[in-house]
Amino acid sequence: MTDASLQAPTLLLQPDAARAGRLRSFRLKDNVFRHLTRASAVTVLGILGGVILALVIGAWLALSTFGIDFFTTESWNPVTEKFGALAPIYGTLATSLIAMLIAVPVGLGIAIFLTELCPPVLRRPVGVAIELLAGIPSIIYGIWGLFVFAPFLQATLQPFLIGTFGSVPVLSTIFAGPPYGIGILTAGLILAIMVLPFVTSVSRDVFETVPAVLKEAAYGIGCTRWEVIRRIVIPYTRVGLVGGVMLGLGRALGETMAVTFVIGNAHRISGSILAPGTTISASIANEFTEAVGDLYTSSLIALGLILFIITFIVLAIARLMLLRLERQQGS
Amino acid sequence: MSLMAPVAHSASRPRYMRRRRLNLVMMSLSLAAAAFGLLWLLAILSTLVFKGVGGLSLDVFAQSTPPPGSQGGLLNAIVGSLIMTAIGVALGTPIGILAGTYMAEYGRHNRLTMTVRFINDILLSAPSIVVGLFVYEVVVIRMGHFSGIAGALALAILVVPVVVRTTEDMLNLVPNQLREAASALGLPRAIVIQRIAYRAARAGMITGVLLAIARVSGETAPLLFTALNNQFWSSDLNAPMSSLPVVIFQFALSPYTDWQQLAWTGALLVTFAVLALSIAARALAAGSRK
Numbered sequence: 001m002t003d004a005s006l007q008a009p010t011l012l013l014q015p016d017a018a019r020a021g022r023l024r025s026f027r028l029k030d031n032v033f034r035h036l037t038r039a040s041a042v043t044v045l046g047i048l049g050g051v052i053l054a055l056v057i058g059a060w061l062a063l064s065t066f067g068i069d070f071f072t073t074e075s076w077n078p079v080t081e082k083f084g085a086l087a088p089i090y091g092t093l094a095t096s097l098i099a100m101l102i103a104v105p106v107g108l109g110i111a112i113f114l115t116e117l118c119p120p121v122l123r124r125p126v127g128v129a130i131e132l133l134a135g136i137p138s139i140i141y142g143i144w145g146l147f148v149f150a151p152f153l154q155a156t157l158q159p160f161l162i163g164t165f166g167s168v169p170v171l172s173t174i175f176a177g178p179p180y181g182i183g184i185l186t187a188g189l190i191l192a193i194m195v196l197p198f199v200t201s202v203s204r205d206v207f208e209t210v211p212a213v214l215k216e217a218a219y220g221i222g223c224t225r226w227e228v229i230r231r232i233v234i235p236y237t238r239v240g241l242v243g244g245v246m247l248g249l250g251r252a253l254g255e256t257m258a259v260t261f262v263i264g265n266a267h268r269i270s271g272s273i274l275a276p277g278t279t280i281s282a283s284i285a286n287e288f289t290e291a292v293g294d295l296y297t298s299s300l301i302a303l304g305l306i307l308f309i310i311t312f313i314v315l316a317i318a319r320l321m322l323l324r325l326e327r328q329q330g331s
Numbered sequence: 332m333s334l335m336a337p338v339a340h341s342a343s344r345p346r347y348m349r350r351r352r353l354n355l356v357m358m359s360l361s362l363a364a365a366a367f368g369l370l371w372l373l374a375i376l377s378t379l380v381f382k383g384v385g386g387l388s389l390d391v392f393a394q395s396t397p398p399p400g401s402q403g404g405l406l407n408a409i410v411g412s413l414i415m416t417a418i419g420v421a422l423g424t425p426i427g428i429l430a431g432t433y434m435a436e437y438g439r440h441n442r443l444t445m446t447v448r449f450i451n452d453i454l455l456s457a458p459s460i461v462v463g464l465f466v467y468e469v470v471v472i473r474m475g476h477f478s479g480i481a482g483a484l485a486l487a488i489l490v491v492p493v494v495v496r497t498t499e500d501m502l503n504l505v506p507n508q509l510r511e512a513a514s515a516l517g518l519p520r521a522i523v524i525q526r527i528a529y530r531a532a533r534a535g536m537i538t539g540v541l542l543a544i545a546r547v548s549g550e551t552a553p554l555l556f557t558a559l560n561n562q563f564w565s566s567d568l569n570a571p572m573s574s575l576p577v578v579i580f581q582f583a584l585s586p587y588t589d590w591q592q593l594a595w596t597g598a599l600l601v602t603f604a605v606l607a608l609s610i611a612a613r614a615l616a617a618g619s620r621k
Binding site: 026030034036037038039040045047054107117126128130137138142143144196224225227251253255257289301304312 | 350353357361362364365367369371372374375378382425426427429430432433434437438443446447449450453456457458459460461462464465467469488491492519520522524525545548549550551555556576580584591594595601602605606609610613
């Protein structure tokens with residue numbers, strides 16, 4: 001295409017030397033620029049490949065030393081050099097689960113508010129305010145969580161949970177123990193606040209793709225607002241909503257600094273969500289610079305590899321879901 | 332008569348009343364959810380102002396981080412953050428813009444573009460601590476020590492996906508007639524892109540860069556084991572370099588109250604810088620859309 005449009009004039013107008021030279025330099029610059037852009041696009045793929053390769057190489061020592069045990073043992077002992085990833089994996093999954101249990105209903109609620117209830121004047125300011133929550137750096141959530149939120153929970157929510165569920169069979173284990181303030185639950189709650197804007201903005205965007213005709217038809221036969229949302233909007237956008245939830249989950253799994261402040265950094269699995277624990281990212285952030293010995297460092301990199309693989313899968317599912325919604329729109 | 336009928340009937344129809352009650356409950360819940368979300372924003376920002384403003388003084392900008400118990404400021408951390416962010420953005424932006432250009436201009440529907448878009452969207456949300464590990468493996472181990480340049484590289488890797496995404500989106504919005512008109516004048520493709528498409532998409536592309544700056548200037552995790560920290564003034568890229576987020580991390584977890592005060596002041600500075608950037612980016616994007 002480009003070549004044809006450049007060659008045509010050269011053939012038509014008997015070119016003098018200057019013109020030929022200029023056209024040559026045009027063509028050269030054109031090719032250089034195109035290859036430069038292509039190379040940059042490939043660089044993006046290269047970054048991903050490089051990250052995976054570097055992590056696999058770094059993690060190799062730990063994975064070959066411990067084998068499958070690395071994933072199934074809880075002990076994390078730098079002195080005897082016995083490392084197992086079970087406690088951080090458990091902590092990562094538990095905190096993310098708590099975060100999603102709260103962020104998904106609240107995020108959907110806010111999205112419903114923004115698309116169906118909110119007066120148009122307020123729609124933009126409220127939407128931007130919620131998105132600003134995503135702009136606050138994670139270290140700020142950490143310092144706020146440690147000095148404000150954790151003491152607040154220690155004085156209010158945690159004693160309440162212990163007191164209320166203390167005598168209920170299963171729940172007494174989940175909410176057992178003294179109210180430390182910091183711990184799995186606190187980390188989960190902070191994560192919930194952090195992923196809330198992601199769930200909200202994706203949900204709002206997919207809600208806005210519902211054709212007005214569908215909603216009007218439902219209102220026309222006498223549906224209430226909630227029935228329109230429940231029976232029309234949510235079924236229509238289900239795929240996109242799952243995508244939004246997975247996107248939030250991907251964020252929650254990999255979140256580092258906020259969790260590091262409030263998780264308590266204890267390499268053990270406790271039945272109680274009020275107890276301190278650790279997550280993959282928090283372990284790396286806390287211990288990496290102090291790790292002595294190749295095996296210790298390698299074990300931490302292996303944790304990073306596990307985290308990267310988990311988040312990669314979750315985010316890939318999120319993207320595929322959102323792509324499917326887009327295609328459904330297109331057809 | 333038909334206008335009156337539903338009202339007259341409604342009281343005698345429990346099912347209808349139940350539907351209306353459920354609707355009221357669900358709508359109140361969604362209102363509550365919105366209030367709940369805004370509450371956290373207010374809670375965090377007010378805490379920052381409340382705890383941070385007290386420590387603001389000229390010293391914060393004029394002195395380096397102190398040993399515990401003595402006077403000091405955040406100068407080295409502020410400068411370190413600025414240097415690493417600037418280099419990170421300077422390295423990441425061209426790659427991001429060029430990659431986005433390829434995707435929107437040259438290979439709009441080909442397989443490479445599809446793959447890059449998919450991978451880029453994943454990198455956009457990938458855990459930043461993993462990027463820190465990557466740079467540690469590739470740069471820090473090879474150099475033998477932590478350094479400012481390693482930190483800047485880690486930030487550059489985080490800049491790329493943000494810029495790729497916005498560049499591609501913005502170039503896709505440029506009407507094709509503009510390109511066709513330019514091509515019809517005989518301009519080569521590269522010139523069409525640089526002089527026409529870039530100019531038409533400029534505001535959006537700048538928005539992307541601002542968002543990228545906002546994203547990386549608050550990042551802590553990728554700097555922990557690349558740039559590490561430096562208690563003293565240093566602009567040497569070959570040596571460990573201080574940054575605001577890392578200083579906040581270190582000082583907040585310390586037992587000294589004067590360090591904690593500096594951490595809160597730093598937190599206030601970082602947050603308002605980041606929020607101002609993202610609001611500016613939004614305003615620019617909204618302005619260019621009109």
